[in-house]
Amino acid sequence: MSNDYIKDFPILQNREYIYFDTAATSQRPVQVMDAITEFYKKDNANPLRGLYEWSIAATEDYENARAKVASFINAKRASEIVFTRNTTESLNLIAYSWGRTNIRKDDEIVVAVSEHHSNILPWQMIARETGAKLVWLECDQAGVYSDEELSAKIGEKTKVVAIAQVSNVLGQPKPVKKIAEMAHKVGAVIVVDGAQSAPHMKVDVQDMDADFFVFSGHKMLGPMGIGVLYAKQELLEAMPPFLTGGEMIEYVTREDATYAEVPHKFEAGTVNAAGAVGLAAAIDYLQQVGFDYIEAREKELTAALLEEMKAIPEVEVYGSEDPAAHCGIVTFNIKDCHPHDVSSILDADHICIRAGHHCAQPLMQYMGVNATCRASLYFYNTLEEVHRFAESLKKVREELGYGS
Amino acid sequence: MDLKQLYREIVNEHNLHPTHKHDLEDANLKLRGVNPSCGDDITLQLKVNDGIIEDGSFNGSGCAVSQASADMMLDLIIGKKEDEAKALADIFMRMIKGEATDEEIESLDEAAALQNVSHMPARVKCVQLGWRTFNEIIKDEAHEHEHNFEKDDDQD
Numbered sequence: 001m002s003n004d005y006i007k008d009f010p011i012l013q014n015r016e017y018i019y020f021d022t023a024a025t026s027q028r029p030v031q032v033m034d035a036i037t038e039f040y041k042k043d044n045a046n047p048l049r050g051l052y053e054w055s056i057a058a059t060e061d062y063e064n065a066r067a068k069v070a071s072f073i074n075a076k077r078a079s080e081i082v083f084t085r086n087t088t089e090s091l092n093l094i095a096y097s098w099g100r101t102n103i104r105k106d107d108e109i110v111v112a113v114s115e116h117h118s119n120i121l122p123w124q125m126i127a128r129e130t131g132a133k134l135v136w137l138e139c140d141q142a143g144v145y146s147d148e149e150l151s152a153k154i155g156e157k158t159k160v161v162a163i164a165q166v167s168n169v170l171g172q173p174k175p176v177k178k179i180a181e182m183a184h185k186v187g188a189v190i191v192v193d194g195a196q197s198a199p200h201m202k203v204d205v206q207d208m209d210a211d212f213f214v215f216s217g218h219k220m221l222g223p224m225g226i227g228v229l230y231a232k233q234e235l236l237e238a239m240p241p242f243l244t245g246g247e248m249i250e251y252v253t254r255e256d257a258t259y260a261e262v263p264h265k266f267e268a269g270t271v272n273a274a275g276a277v278g279l280a281a282a283i284d285y286l287q288q289v290g291f292d293y294i295e296a297r298e299k300e301l302t303a304a305l306l307e308e309m310k311a312i313p314e315v316e317v318y319g320s321e322d323p324a325a326h327c328g329i330v331t332f333n334i335k336d337c338h339p340h341d342v343s344s345i346l347d348a349d350h351i352c353i354r355a356g357h358h359c360a361q362p363l364m365q366y367m368g369v370n371a372t373c374r375a376s377l378y379f380y381n382t383l384e385e386v387h388r389f390a391e392s393l394k395k396v397r398e399e400l401g402y403g404s
Numbered sequence: 405m406d407l408k409q410l411y412r413e414i415v416n417e418h419n420l421h422p423t424h425k426h427d428l429e430d431a432n433l434k435l436r437g438v439n440p441s442c443g444d445d446i447t448l449q450l451k452v453n454d455g456i457i458e459d460g461s462f463n464g465s466g467c468a469v470s471q472a473s474a475d476m477m478l479d480l481i482i483g484k485k486e487d488e489a490k491a492l493a494d495i496f497m498r499m500i501k502g503e504a505t506d507e508e509i510e511s512l513d514e515a516a517a518l519q520n521v522s523h524m525p526a527r528v529k530c531v532q533l534g535w536r537t538f539n540e541i542i543k544d545e546a547h548e549h550e551h552n553f554e555k556d557d558d559q560d
C-alpha cells in the first residue's frame with residue numbers, strides 16, 4: 001500500500017521513526033507550515049485593530065479562517081466560531097461562562113466516565129461552586145453507552161450533558177445526535193468534545209444539533225495553540241465574557257464597558273491569527289485528502305494492527321472488536337509489563353506511543369488499570385509500520401526479562 | 405549503555421529477583437511513596453538504631469525502573485550510617501538532574517547505571533521514587549504514613 005501523503009510531512013521523512021501518537025498531537029504537512037510562514041511574511045500586523053493595509057489583510061486572513069472552520073463543521077454562521085487555544089480552554093470557557101450563569105444548586109451535570117480530564121475538571125469545579133451534582137454515565141467494555149443508561153441518567157434535573165464524540169482511550173464514536181435529542185427533551189444542553197472526532201470524521205454540528213462543540217487544531221494537522229469553540233449563536237449572545245480586556249469591547253468608560261458582538265466578545269487580547277491561518281490550511285489539506293479516504297485507511301491499518309496484536313498471547317487490547325470503532329486508537333497492555341517500561345523499550349526501537357493514564361483516570365479506574373499503552377494511527381501511517389510495531393511488541397516481554 | 409542494555413543487564417534482575425522486596429518485621433521506620441499517575445507504589449521499611457541503617461526492605465508494585473531502583477538503593481544503604489546514606493541519596497538525586505561529578509556517581513555502585521534515565525524526563529519520577537521516599541523517611545522519621553510525590557501531573 002503506497003501512501004502519497006507522507007511526502008508532505010517533513011518529520012515523517014525520517015522513516016526510522018514510527019509515529020503512533022497522533023491522538024496526543026498529529027504531525028503537520030508542509031502546507032500548514034508554509035501558510036503560517038506566509039502569513040508572517042506577507043500579512044503580519046495586529047488583526048482587528050489597525051486601520052492600514054497590513055492589519056486589514058491580517059484581519060481578513062483571520063476571519064477567512066473562521067469562515068473555513070464554520071463550513072468545516074457545518075455551522076450556520078461564522079460568528080458561532082470562537083477561537084481559543086485548545087479544547088481545554090474551550091471547555092473551561094463553556095463551564096465558566098455558560099455553566100456559572102446557568103447551573104444552580106441541585107441541578108445535575110451529566111458527565112461520561114470515558115471523558116478526558118479536560119471535560120471533567122471544569123464541571124467538578126462548577127459542581128463545587130454551585131452545589132450542583134455530577135452524574136456519571138457508565139459505559140461497557142467497548143466504551144458504548146446503552147440507551148437504558150442514557151435515559152436513566154439524563155432526566156428532569158439535567159442541565160448539561162458533557163461527552164466526547166470519540167474517546168481518546170477507546171475510540172468508539174458516540175451517538176451524539178441521539179444524546180443531544182435526549183438532552184434537549186429535558187431542557188438541557190449538550191457539550192460535545194470533538195478533540196478526537198474532528199480529525200477523523202465529517203462533523204456536522206447542525207445535524208447532530210450540538211449546543212457546544214469543541215476541538216483542537218493540533219490534533220488535526222494544525223498548529224499548536226489554536227482551538228475552536230462552536231456554540232449556537234443564541235447561547236453565545238446570552239453568555240457573559242470569559243476573559244476581559246482589549247479587542248472584546250465596544251465602549252469603555254471608567255466604571256463600565258459594553259462588549260463587542262460575538263464571537264469577538266470571547267476573544268480578548270491579541271488573537272492567534274497565524275494559528276487560525278494554519279488551522280485553515282489544515283482544513284484545506286484534510287478536505288483534499290477527504291474523510292472517506294481517512295476513514296478507510298484508518299480502518300485498514302487498525303484491522304491489521306488488531307490482528308497482529310491478537311496473535312501475541314500476552315497482549316490485551318481494550319475496547320471494541322470492530323476496527324472501525326477505534327478511530328485509529330488502540331489501547332493495550334502487555335502481561336506483567338508496566339506501560340512505562342513498554343513505552344521505553346519501544347522508544348529504543350524508535351517507536352512513539354503513549355503510556356500512562358491518558359488524562360482519563362476515571363475511565364482507567366473503571367477499567368481496573370492504573371495505566372495503559374496507546375498506539376494511535378492516522379492516514380499517514382503505513383501497514384509496514386504496523387508490522388514493524390508488532391514485531392517490536394513481540395519482543396518487549398523478553399527485553400524486560402520474562403521468559404523467552 | 406543503551407536503554408535495552410540497561411534493562412537487560414541491570415534493571416530486569418533487580419525487578420524480577422529483588423533482594424530486598426519483602427516486609428521487615430522489626431522495622432522501626434515505614435513510609436509509603438506513590439506516583440499516583442502511573443501507579444508506582446512502594447512502602448519503604450527501615451530498621452535504624454543508633455544512627456545506623458541495620459536493615460531495610462521495600463514492598464509494593466510499579467514499573468520495572470521504580471522497583472529496581474528501590475532495590476539498588478537498599479543494596480547501597482543497608483549497613484551504612486544514616487548520614488552516609490543521606491549523602492548517597494543526595495548524590496543520586498543530583499545525578500538524575502545531571503549535576504553530580506563522575507567521582508560522586510562512582511560512589512553509587514550499580515545505581516550509577518541509572519544515570520541514563522536522566523535523559524528520559526518521563527522516567528525520572530519512576531527512578532526517584534525509592535530515593536525520595538528514603539529522604540522523606542529520614543527527614544520526618546515518619547511512621548506509617550504515605551507520601552504522594554506528584555504535584556506536577558502529566559499531559560495528554
Ligand SMILES: Cc1ncc(COP(=O)(O)O)c(C=O)c1O
Binds near residue numbers: 086087088116193
Ligand atoms: C478527548 C479529548 N479531550 C480533550 C483533550 C485536550 O486537548 P488539548 O490538550 O488540546 O486541550 C484531548 C487531548 O489530549 C482529548 O483527546
